[in-house]
Amino acid sequence: MRAPPTLRAIAAVPSPFYLLDSSAGLPEIRQIHAQLVVGGLLDDPRELGKFAAAVALSRQAPAEEEQPVVAALAYAEEVLSHGRLPPTVFALNSLIRAHSKGAAPHRGFHFYRRILHSDDGDGSGLRPDNYTFTFLVRCCAGIPSAEGGAAVHAAALRRGFAGDAHVQSGLVRMYAEAGSPESSRRVFTEMESPDLVAQTAMVAALARSGDVDHARKLFDEMPTRDAVAWNAMIAGYEQLGRPKEAMQLFHLMQRDGIGGGAAVEINEATMVSVLSACGQLGTLDHGRLAHLYTEKARLRLTVALGTALVDMYAKNIHTWTAAMNGMALNxxxxxxxxxxxxxxxxxxxxxxxxxxxxxxxxxxxxxxxxxxxxxxxxxxxxxxxxxxxxxxxxxxxxxxxxxxxxxxxxxxxxxxxxxxxxxxxxxxxxxxxxxxxxxxxxxxxxxxxxxxxxxxxxxxxxxxxxxxxxxxxxxxxxxxxxxxxxxxxGVAKEPGCSAVEVAGELHEFFAGDRSHRRYPEIEAMMAEVGRRLRAAGYSPETEEVMFDVEEEEKEEALGWHSERLAIAFGLVSLPEGAPIRVVKNLRVCRDCHEASKVISLVFQREIVVRDRSRFHHFRHGSCSCKDYW
Structure with a gap:
């Protein structure tokens, strides 16, 4: 009996199948279907099967469909049900395969039953083949169900397909996913020449069950190792509380690659385990390097990877200490x-x-x-x-x-x-x-x-x-x-200097500074600030001035402190409502502190001043330090 055509053969058919690629949405699929029906190309059950398989295995989302894969599968089933002739095993196998990759793998058994019930009693019905059981086992792994898998395993034995290499590899993985490592081991030992898929599945099964030592032995004996095998071993060590060995294996993964040559693709699953291992070790430097690696590799920040990053930093004393120190400064x-x-x-x-x-x-x-x-x-x-x-x-x-x-x-x-x-x-x-x-x-x-x-x-x-x-x-x-x-x-007082950033440029001011190129605007704003402060009832604290001079002269000296000039320039230069951020090399004096509170109120601006000892956040007339600094 001639073997059914592979799915790759679909693309070789000189027909509108050429248009049915992974980017086709449901509207395009309907148009292609109409062309095939009009042209009579679907009268042949094999061609009908090819088309249904192509529809079922299309993975791309049409923009207007909320669940595109589900919609494509449903349409593929509809195509088969409206065909003039019964579907082929190839077509039904394709739908089983598609469901094994989808959100409802149990639906694959529906098409298996259609294969079994297709016999009209004259022996001309369909019979499941090795592909049928390969895809059914994948459905069981997706559920996962050890009982369902055992039933499929028994059916494959009865039909004579349990010794098929693809079926056996699938069984090893299926039992591993279902939490039955002993069953995985039994199938694995029956295989004459386990392929990479079976070896990887066995390594994953042993590592997941906690038997990482046996998993490592098998892993080391593998002639080639893909990312799945490396990830399974690293995750096994990490989950068993052996983070050092997980990190050592990760370094080997980076260095050796597949067969000692080509690099293994380090992916999200790898880094989730590596970051968790760093968290267990409490090594912030290694954790930061791992974080940097994820960014350089441009790995997508999924929920799992983001959670691993947060968990890693949360389990490190340096991270907690840095957070506490930041709060203390504020x-x-x-x-x-x-x-x-x-x-x-x-x-x-x-x-x-x-x-x-x-x-x-x-x-x-x-x-x-x-x-x-x-x-x-x-x-x-x-x-x-x-x-x-x-x-x-x-x-x-x-x-x-x-x-x-x-x-x-x-x-x-x-x-x-x-x-x-x-x-x-x-x-x-x-x-x-x-x-x-x-x-x-x-x-x-x-x-x-x-x-x-x-x-x-x-x-x-x-x-x-x-x-x-x-x-x-x-x-x-x-x-x-x-x-x-x-x-x-010979001791000179360090001059007070305040800096504010505007449009990427840092502007520095000293007390009484009149050298800035926009000084006329600053001077006008200083006058406006003074007017609004007086209207709000602000009274300068002239005790800060160290000279026995008149009060008016003291007020003049205080008004031209470097942070006042920086704030005035921020009011002139920054968009309305934008926060003003000032850095000062000395401790903020009491008068400028009081003035900044009032400025934040009358101008409705947030002002952040970082002085020699801490941050001051001025908002709505009050400061984050609660006047205690």
Missing amino acids: GAGEHCLALFRRMQEQQLQDGAALLPNEITFLALLRGCSAAGMMEEGREVFSQMTDLYKLAPWPEHYGCMVDLYARAGRLEEALAVLRAMPGEPHAGAWGALLSACRTHGHAELGAYAAAKITALEKENDGAYVLLSNLYAGCRNWAGVSGVRALMKAR
């Missing part, structure tokens, strides 16, 4: 602590992979300090030393000093400084000095400034803070003394 202390608690909960599930380190606690303490959460900060410090047995660094003590000092508990801050294991660093004394400036404690501030300048003679910030402290107390003699000391020691 003054979101409560969110920082909430994230830490979430990390602790996940650590209970994942073991030591998410143990916080010294940098984690540094971020937490900074967050508590920035938000004025003193009691929470003390609890964090206690957990660090008592629960996690981590020895504090000088930076941790510095955060505790800052925490107490900002809250006005200056004596406790001083006690922490004196209790530090080593010599306190200038930053810790600077936290105390800054708080003394805020709370007007001149004597303790002078003591802290002396400690700083003893450690760092050219630390201009200490002199400026002490001078501001004296100016706030109207101690002009003290201000003059600090200025004289700076001159004698």
Whole structure:
């Protein structure tokens, strides 16, 4: 008996079949069908079968169809049912095959039953062949159903097709998909010369069942390996909690390729397993490289791949710490602590992979300090030393000093400084000095400034803070003394500089700067800003000016600080409603902080200022720091 034509033979027919390719939608299929009917080309059952097969196996979506593959299958069934003669085995096999790849693989059995019931009793009916069972087994794998697969297996035995290489390969895969690795193994051992498909299916079955060692043995014996085999082994190691071996195999996959030559296609399935392995190992560097690889390979960001990326980053202490540090810089202390608690909960599930380190606690303490959460900060410090047995660094003590000092508990801050294991660093004394400036404690501030300048003679910030402290107390003699000391020691105050980006160009401004090419527009906007601020009831905080001059002169000096100029330029240059983002090299002064709040309200603009210590988000007349910085 002559073998049925292959599906590739369809394309060789000199007819409108040439038009029926993967891009044909249902309207085009109907037109081609009409041409074939008019031309009488479908009177031959074999030609009818070819056409039905071509329709059933078309994979492209017509734009107006919601479920194009389902619609094509339904149309193919309709073509066969309206034919003048009964369909051939080839046509019915084609529909079984199409359904094995579709969303409803169980529909393939309907056409199998049509084959079985086609006999009118005279022995002239259709009989299933090796292709029938090959496609039926694929349907079972798609369901998946071990019981249905066993029934098909038994039918293939009765019909004499169980020894067919394609049927056997399909059975190995089907039993593997149905969670029956022993059945897969039995079929596999019966095969005389397992092909690549069967070997790959067996490797996948063993790896999925947890028997990765036997899977690896078979994998290593394979003469060639495709991406499916590599992916099955990598996934097996990862799912069994053996991430190091998964990563080693991935590196081999990259290096060796198929047969030691051509590269294996690394796809979404590969990277999902690799990213999960990186998450188990807690190796952020490897995870970042894997992430970069997915981008360079231009892999589509599917739900599975996106979830694997999120999971990988979520299981890495460096990622959690970076997120906490970002929140701390933005003054979101409560969110920082909430994230830490979430990390602790996940650590209970994942073991030591998410143990916080010294940098984690540094971020937490900074967050508590920035938000004025003193009691929470003390609890964090206690957990660090008592629960996690981590020895504090000088930076941790510095955060505790800052925490107490900002809250006005200056004596406790001083006690922490004196209790530090080593010599306190200038930053810790600077936290105390800054708080003394805020709370007007001149004597303790002078003591802290002396400690700083003893450690760092050219630390201009200490002199400026002490001078501001004296100016706030109207101690002009003290201000003059600090200025004289700076001159004698050759210390120059770092000039304040603020930058704002407009249309990809960075514009820098210094206090009182009149050099910008658009200065006339900036000057006009500064006048408008001043007018609106006064109308809104804003009153300058002239204590920031370190000279004994008239109030009007002080207001003039404050109004031309570098961040004010940058904001004015942003108002002139950026589209209405666009946020203004400013970076400043020094700490924002209190008056500019208050002015920025009012500007955000009266101009209805979001203003983001990144100063030396943190971010300030000004919106609707308030700042994200809650005036605590």
